Amino acid sequence: MRTTVRGLFVAEGSSDHPLAGIAELLFRDRGVDLRLTMPPFEQLRGVPKDVESRVEAGLRLMGNQVDLVVVHRDADNVGRAVRHEEIAGALRKTDAPVWCPIIPVRMTEAWLLLDEVLIRQIAGNPRGKAALGLPKIQEVEKVADPKELLRSALISAAESTGRRRDRDAKRFNQQRRQLLERLDRHGPVSKLSSWQQLLADVDAVAT
Template identity: 85%
Template sequence: MPPFEQLRGVPKDIESRVKAGLRLMENRVDLVMVHRDADNVGSLARREEIAGALGKTAAPAWCPIIPVRMTEAWLLLDETLIRQVAGNPRGKAALGLPKLHEAEKVADPKELLRSALLAAAQSTGRRRERDGKRFNQQRRQLLERLDRHGPVSKLSSWQQLLTDVDAIAT
C-alpha cells in the first residue's frame, strides 16, 4: 500500500487516491485493491462507484474490498482474539458481541468493537482512558491476526472478497 501520508492534501475520493497512489508507486503496480464499506448504499452501488472511478485512471487490474457495513464487522467474531488484543486474555466480562448471523447487520460495528475492547480490558480510571486511545492500533492488530478460515469465512461479504480475488488471480 502506498504511504498516502506522504501526499498531503490528496482528496479522499477513489479516483484521486488511486491516481496519487499510482504516482507514488511510479506506476509499478500490478493490482489495485480498493476498500469501500457498503454502508447503506449496498455492495453493488459501491462496485459501480469503484469501477467508475478506476475507469478514469491508468490502474491495472483491480479488486474491490466491500464489507457489508464496516470492516469492523469482520473483527467482531473472535472473542478470544479481542480479549488478547485488549491485554486481558483471561477476562470474563461480557463483551456484547453479535452471533455470526448478526455480524453484518450491526448498525455501528466500529463502536461495538471499541466498546468490546474496553470491556475486555476491564480497566478503570486513567488506564481505561489510555486504553480508549489505543483503538486504531488494536483494530490493526485484529486485522493482522484475523483467522481467514474462521467464522469470518462464513460471511457473505468475505466470501465475495475471496471470489473477487480468485477472479483476478486466475
C-alpha cells in the first residue's frame, strides 16, 4: 500500500468515531499515513444505517477518490466470523476498494473495561476506592452486556449521590467517548483476541 492513503470510515454511530483515530495510529505504526474521512451520516437524509448504504454514500461524497474503507461493527451476539462475512457481503455490492474491518467482541465497550485507573479519572474521582466490578482480561470478551457494565463502573467510580449521581449518569456517552479517545493500544487491550485480529487485519492491508 502506498505511503499516503485516503480512507473512508464507516462506524455504527457517531460515538464510535474515535475508532478512526485508533485505526490511523495502527496504520501509522506500520509506516502508512492513513487519513480517514468520517461523513456525517446522521445528518444526511435518506441514507439507511446498513453498511452497504453508508459505504456507497461515503464513496459518492468523496468522489470515489478512496484507497481504503474501514468499517466498524460490533460482533454482538452473532460472533466475529458472522459479522465479518456480513461486512464482506455488503462491500461486495459496492465499488469499495481495499477494506479493513474493526470488530470488537462483543462490543466496543469491552475494550474500555480494562483500564481501572482511566475509568476512575474519567469519572472525576481518580483517588476513589469503590469496587467497580470490572472483569479480568480473560473474561471481558465473554461479558453479556459490556456497555451496561461500563455504565455501572463509571457511576460506581464517581461515588456520587443524589442529584449529582443523576447528572453523572447522564454523562455516559461523553465519558465513553473520552475512554475510547484515550485507549492505550499498547495496554491490556492488546491481549484481547479481537484486538489481535484487528492488528492482523491491519497488517494484511498495510503490507
